[in-house]
Amino acid sequence: MTDVVDPQVRSRMMGSIKSKNTKPEIQLRQYLHAQGFRYRLHRRGLPGSPDLVLKRHSLVIFVHGCFWHRHEKCFYAASPKTRPEFWQQKFEANMARDARVQDELRQLGWRVLVVWECGLKHLDLEDHQIPELIRSLRVDMQWPEIPPRTR
Template sequence: MPFPDVLDQVRHRMASIRKVDTKPELVVRRRAHALGFRFRLHRRDLPGTPDLVFPGRKKAIFVHGCFWHQHGCGRGQKLPSVRAEYWGPKLRRNVERDAAAEAALLLLGWQLLVVWECECQDSTGLSERLRRFLVNT
């Protein structure tokens, strides 16, 4: 092989690019894990199937996409102009379902944190929020 080192470097770099997944939920998982917390994923027996669950602490985290869950940020408030009659009610139902799930979890004595997709870009801020939420009782 002519340039094995170069090929190796390229292969290595491509592999590391693939590994960095910026999907918001994975970002939050990585951060919580890096902080040393252990958690379960998608507990279907809990209202709303929270994305991360910390059973011992009775804390749960939802990671919400800004569009699907209608965040107050720019991305969340941008409604598609096509088929507005479809999207409007569908997104409203999502918001109603979120509110119902949150209320039900609170009634069961769980503490909640909602992390929005747009908040995952600030990894330092995100880590700090997660730490504060998970450490405080």
């Protein structure tokens, strides 16, 4: 299937997608700040430059987009029809990098929390027990633990 826009326009469109300060990330940051949590943003000294670093809780938080980080069985993780080989390699590399970064952080003594974009879209933060989750002793967490929206 051919793309409906020319390659230069598609490249510009894909290049304009933000990796920092996304809507889901800002939403989570505002909620955590209102709950009294203090954090640092995008610490380049740590593997993967986590989106939020809560040093007091030995916790790093990644806010992952379902498309780019391939949230399994998620509606938002649809694959493009054009250039399927390119996209498959791109997504596999992203997933391998995510796993490697999380392992490196764990070896440095950090707990890792992954927050998925779809979870923030379809969940009321006020009803969720995020502060308890952050303070809990669990080492590795995937939040929210709700079934992703399927097609």
